[in-house]
Amino acid sequence: MKSKGFTLIELIVVIVILGILAATAAPKFINLEADAHTATLQAVKASMEGASALVYGKAIVKGIHNEPSSFPALPSITIAGGVTVYTHYGYPLGTDTEWKKLIDYDTDAFSMQKSTDSTRVYVYRTGDPVPTSTSDACIVHYTRSTGANTKPIIGVNKCN
Structure with a gap:
């Protein structure tokens, strides 16, 4: 009597082949490292937003929230310490010097760089090329306020 179907050995071979394919293909579709870096950059962005709001609140109290930066007398506030x-x-300048006073981040894993015109700050992975645009991948970018009552732009670009 002939029965139709697969033998146990045939089923096991198919399962093993599928397991091997899944083990080799899954890492290409699941990039946990890039997601982890992006999540860390989201935390840096949140720190920048909080620090920016703190600085702006202090600038309002001091009455300098409508003053642009101009040399030699730069408007300033004093924070803890x-x-x-x-x-x-009223918002922090777009320089790495000012942001290093305001936030903490893992300086071994991430670096901070200002733009040549000091209107932007980039936070990026140490070892990656220095960002030159707000559209570069795997960065947090801060673009200073462009006028009174205008918030700065703080954004995150995903890591690949």
Whole structure:
């Protein structure tokens, strides 16, 4: 009597082949490392937003929230520990020097760089090329305020 169907050995071979295919293909579709870096950059962005709001609140109290930065007398506020932070329309300047006063981040894993015109700050993975545009991958970018009552732009670009 002939029966139709698969033998146990044939089923086991098919399952083993599918397992091997899944083990080799899954890492290409699941990029947990890039997701982890992006999540860390989201945390840096949140820190920048909080620090920016704190600085702006202090600038309002001091009455300098409508003043642009201009040399040699830069508007400034003082934060905890007597640290002076320079502002532009009440928000932090777009320099790495000012942001290093305001936030903590893992300096071994991430670096901070200002743009050549000091209107932007980039936070990026250490070892990656220095960002030159707000559209570069795997960065947090801060673009300073462009005028009174205008918030700065703080964004995150996903890691690949």
